[in-house]
Amino acid sequence: MGKKQIQPTFGQIKEAYKRIKTVVHKTPVLSCSSINHMVQAHLFFKCENFQKTGSFKFRGASNCVFSLSDKEAISGVVTHSSGNHAAALSLSARMKNIPAYIVMPSSAPKVKVEAVKGYGGIVTFCHPTLQAREETAQKIINEKHAHLIHPYNNYKIIAGQGTAALELIKEIDDLDIIAAPVGGGGLLSGAAITAKSQKKNIQVIGCEPENADDAFRSKKAGYIIPSENPDTIADGLLTSLGTKTFPIIRDLVDDIVLVSENEIVNAMRLVFERMKIVIEPSAAVPLGALISGALDAKGRKVGIIVSGGNIDIKNISSIISKK
């Protein structure tokens, strides 16, 4: 572990939980005997697909919004993520009765735009380039004095996401392993801080698509190596680690394991068929690692953070038949 104090601390995760526990769903932890039998381990699925706005992102977003003083909050919040974080930030802002400005590329799928608008987000379209998104967000910050809430490179976001693992560890005793998907690293780094401060012997494993393996490569190299043009069905994991999430993952996460596209699809299908719950491809990555053996957990108790369930039903069959 590095000499510097890891940020955020577990104390900040507990504070976050105190702040948001009345607004988030305490999501259920499910088990499935046929899947346990298949992987020869005891799996505990922390179902953040049932979280408000359909993903764990609501934990971090609400922690940020409810951390703002009334004076700060009044000018609103802004982000240029167009996925689950945008929906989560929109609903969090609506619950505090402040505006959420969401910058989206003009190419964003209609279903995502509608979701954000449905939660009360104020959508501003821009050209589909990172530069245009950042410039448009900056313009809104200048005009409205709104607060930029980054989807993962933000300690309050990380602390909020860490509350999912906190609930899981409180509910299930003696977990040997916690496995979470890794994209920008907010969920994984929050889980690692919680787990390692609660149980010294617990292993924390990040699960990443082979086709977007920046966390795997960065952890190995010891410095951030962003993905270049990642292409995976796990659309929540296209982003690369940030300067705030990388050191936590470098120091506290035991291993990053890689999962192929086929294994992701297989795992997603298995969860649909056996557990009868809807999960998005990103959320299927840890189970994919267990099925393939990339994560060997025979005989052990594994907590899996099921990150979300936002998937366009119209696409499910084509996704499933891709394998």
Add this chain to the structure above:
Amino acid sequence: MGKKQIQPTFGQIKEAYKRIKTVVHKTPVLSCSSINHMVQAHLFFKCENFQKTGSFKFRGASNCVFSLSDKEAISGVVTHSSGNHAAALSLSARMKNIPAYIVMPSSAPKVKVEAVKGYGGIVTFCHPTLQAREETAQKIINEKHAHLIHPYNNYKIIAGQGTAALELIKEIDDLDIIAAPVGGGGLLSGAAITAKSQKKNIQVIGCEPENADDAFRSKKAGYIIPSENPDTIADGLLTSLGTKTFPIIRDLVDDIVLVSENEIVNAMRLVFERMKIVIEPSAAVPLGALISGALDAKGRKVGIIVSGGNIDIKNISSIISKK
């Protein structure tokens, strides 16, 4: 209510529950605020899609199997249903360590055959006619002395299915309405006996596809009018009421409401998108009735029995886009 004592009695449902409560899952009751908002009522979804074998049918099947004496049981059980009842009977028999002979038409989808075999059922194929199925089943009865377990026209089946409503009523106080899909009528008649013996004021509503409306017409006429060539996406509801379920539905069910194919698909999609759970089309029929207004429940507390979640994922997108 008729002069004759209704069969089974509520006492028999309580006995069934005593018999099966250690083998069935006590399924969760879920709510969804956005769907409540949409229909302006308080809905409580009794999630039998999470039941063993993926449907409520496991309740009735296990009640039958575990009612057999060891001497009776040893020769096994037989059925010529090829859907959820076949899977439920197969697993129930395996749990009692006796054979389950399942007669299936040679045209049955591979996914159903695999499901039955996966639960230990011994499949015998026959020509895809009702006559061939009955003859093949009779041949097995003659040869093996196995017990025929009809999927719904059987008092022990009805009593077993009635335990779903029993758990629901115990968990949620003061329901105004219980709504359940109706095909052969086992689930609905079991729910009606439970509900009416527990709460005089509760309404029990059967929800049926317009395209398979035999229960609606039979109840109106006062005698059984079977469906002729019903064609609905709700493939669990193609069967017509039986001689044992009809009198219960005639006497205890308050109303049968009809739901169009579009409304069934809409409701199924809504449950996927908002609740993130997988349900089969048959299970979506009651919510379809609430959304369309065929069942008007504004301001009331409605228990919905979500009958099952067995759907071939490969078909979901085409089902959804049918509307």
